Amino acid sequence: MTFSNLTKMIGGAAVLAAVSGSPALAVDLQFYFPVAVGGAAAQTIESLTKQYEAKHPDVHIKPVYTGSYTDTVAKAITAARGGNPPQLAVIGAAEMFNLIDENIIVPFDGYVSKQEAKAWFGGFYPAFMANSQAFGKTWGIPFQRSTPVMYWNKDAFKKAGLDPNQPPKTWAELVTDAQKLTLRDADGKVTQWGVRIPTAGFPYWLYQGLAIPAGVTLASKDGTKVHFDTPQAVKAAQFMLDLTTKYKVMEPGTLDWGATPKAFFEGNAAIIWTTTGNLTNITKNAPFPFGVGFLPADKHYGAPTGGGNWYLFKKSTAEQKQAAVKFVEWMTAPDQAAKWTIATGYVAPRPEDWDTPALKAYVKKVPGALVAREQLKYAGPELTVYQNARVTQILNNALEAIMSGQKQPAPALKQAQTQAEAVLRPYQQ
Numbered sequence: 001m002t003f004s005n006l007t008k009m010i011g012g013a014a015v016l017a018a019v020s021g022s023p024a025l026a027v028d029l030q031f032y033f034p035v036a037v038g039g040a041a042a043q044t045i046e047s048l049t050k051q052y053e054a055k056h057p058d059v060h061i062k063p064v065y066t067g068s069y070t071d072t073v074a075k076a077i078t079a080a081r082g083g084n085p086p087q088l089a090v091i092g093a094a095e096m097f098n099l100i101d102e103n104i105i106v107p108f109d110g111y112v113s114k115q116e117a118k119a120w121f122g123g124f125y126p127a128f129m130a131n132s133q134a135f136g137k138t139w140g141i142p143f144q145r146s147t148p149v150m151y152w153n154k155d156a157f158k159k160a161g162l163d164p165n166q167p168p169k170t171w172a173e174l175v176t177d178a179q180k181l182t183l184r185d186a187d188g189k190v191t192q193w194g195v196r197i198p199t200a201g202f203p204y205w206l207y208q209g210l211a212i213p214a215g216v217t218l219a220s221k222d223g224t225k226v227h228f229d230t231p232q233a234v235k236a237a238q239f240m241l242d243l244t245t246k247y248k249v250m251e252p253g254t255l256d257w258g259a260t261p262k263a264f265f266e267g268n269a270a271i272i273w274t275t276t277g278n279l280t281n282i283t284k285n286a287p288f289p290f291g292v293g294f295l296p297a298d299k300h301y302g303a304p305t306g307g308g309n310w311y312l313f314k315k316s317t318a319e320q321k322q323a324a325v326k327f328v329e330w331m332t333a334p335d336q337a338a339k340w341t342i343a344t345g346y347v348a349p350r351p352e353d354w355d356t357p358a359l360k361a362y363v364k365k366v367p368g369a370l371v372a373r374e375q376l377k378y379a380g381p382e383l384t385v386y387q388n389a390r391v392t393q394i395l396n397n398a399l400e401a402i403m404s405g406q407k408q409p410a411p412a413l414k415q416a417q418t419q420a421e422a423v424l425r426p427y428q429q
Contacts, residue, residue: 027323030062032089034072034308040280041144044343052330059323069308070389073098080104080313087316087324090308093131094384094392096139097223101386101427105311107137111325120329123350127305130381134223140309141328142349144340146277147303147372147379148209150296154289156181156192156270167271167293171213171239174271174296178249181270194249196269197240201257203399204383204392205306206273209295210236212302212380218395223385224427228395229410229417235298237402237409244403254400261285275306276372279345283366292368294375301378307346338362347372385420386427394419 035041042065049061066072069092077099079085085104099105109117121129121138132140154164160180168174178194185191197206204218211218216232219225227233243250257274264272265285273295282290295303310328312321330336337353340346342362348354354363354373363369385391398416401407407415 026058026060027319028060028062029088029320029324029327030064030086031324032064032066032072032076032086032091034067034069034090034092035065040343044340048331048336048339052327056326059327061327069095073389076311076313077102077104080315083315085313085315087313087320088328089311089313090143091311092382093128093140093142093145093305093307093309094382094388096131096134096309096384097386098388099311100134100139104314105139106314106321107139108141108312108325108328109137111312111321112329123352125349125351125376127376127379127381128349130221130305131384132309140311141332143308143310143328143332144277144344144346145305145307145309145349146275146346147305147375148206148273148295149276149279149303149368149371149375150271150273150293151264151278151282152271152291152293153264153267153286154291156267156288160270164289165291167291168296169294170296171298175243175247175249178243178271179247182249190251192267193251193269195243195271195273196250196255196260196263197243197273198255198257198260199240199399199403200254202392202396203254203403204395205304207236207240207395207399208304208380208383209273209302210240210298212304212378213295213298213300214239215299217380218383219381219385224424226383226385226391226395226417226420226424228398228420229414234410234413237399237413239298240399241402241409245405252403252405254403264290275345276369277307277344277346279366279368279372280343281345283345283368290368292371294371294378301375303375303379304382305376305379306382341369345369347376385424387423390423391420394423 033045045063049063053061066075073091073095076089124142128142128145152167157164168177181194183192211233214232214236216227216230218227244252260272260274261278263269294301334353334356337348338356338358341348383392394416398412402409402412
């Protein structure tokens with residue numbers, strides 16, 4: 001999409017902003033939401049939606065559960081191209097440029113006053129807004145946002161002679177601790193790995209938990225360039241590989257994302273990296289005391305943000321857009337944000353959320369919930385570019401080739417850089 005078309009689209013949103021106030025007639029809304037049917041997330045969304053409808057009887061809202069983030073963005077784009085999109089969807093923040101390019105969303109700015117925009121948009125943590133805003137407009141509203149964090153088994157630390165309250169703070173400490181935590185039986189077979197960083201599924205995200213501390217942000221702010229083959233990016237990939245080949249503290253091959261909490265619960269790995277969105281799951285199911293900490297530092301601390309934003313779809317009536325924005329404002333207000341964080345473990349996205357009585361009580365019981373919030377000071381945006389699915393798959397393929405022993409880091413990332421540049425070239429001026 002050209003920048004002239006983008007300007008026209010933003011202008012169109014401003015025209016629609018002339019319609020203000022609550023809708024006078026009943027309005028039907030539908031939103032797509034990335035979660036498998038059932039579970040705490042779905043139940044909480046259902047409960048919150050019903051609460052909103054009870055307070056606003058002139059608005060009828062239907063949540064549609066659409067599977068994974070990948071499923072959700074695909075279904076939303078297909079529906080929009082077919083002329084029947086939802087009015088709202090929670091889609092990965094990293095898809096922002098894709099949705100803009102498809103010309104199927106509009107910025108939220110046109111549906112709130114400047115004063116409301118300043119208070120609302122300005123109230124979110126800047127790290128979450130880094131891939132929620134572009135071209136001077138706000139395209140996404142942070143909702144179920146996250147960072148990866150490190151979880152460790154305190155019992156395993158004690159047995160290894162390590163302080164259970166002192167996790168590794170640097171890459172060097174991670175190696176030293178993981179060596180002590182890696183256990184082998186009499187035949188030399190590993191019975192407990194020191195660390196597990198998922199390297200299959202979407203390895204690019206946790207790889208960024210190494211790349212950012214090494215000193216590189218993998219994409220430009222405008223979503224048109226990537227930096228996959230920089231020395232810092234290669235260093236990060238080499239360290240991830242070294243954990244398996246050189247230090248032998250991480251299981252070799254590609255390690256599945258979804259199986260990582262189970263590996264932790266069963267004692268197969270003493271340290272794991274996964275999303276803070278797994279905090280509630282781990283709190284309920286870990287059969288041992290555990291800690292939650294920052295990802296270890298290299299040059300400095302760092303982690304990518306992740307998770308989903310609310311997006312407002314273009315093909316709907318002005319009344320639907322106004323009602324949809326009001327619903328998103330309510331869903332992201334402190335009381336609802338607190339309920340969502342407690343139910344799921346996602347990071348409440350505004351500082352004021354943490355002042356609610358509910359979250360204050362929660363963090364006393366689950367202090368690990370504060371870790372991701374504090375790590376936001378060092379966080380960078382998740383890889384967010386045009387043609388995001390294609391570009392991230394290119395990086396994923398390179399990382400999986402590295403971790404499976406098919407390619408070395410430098411040539412694999414050089415090839416990924418060349419391939420990504422070819423995809424992004426049409427978007428560069």
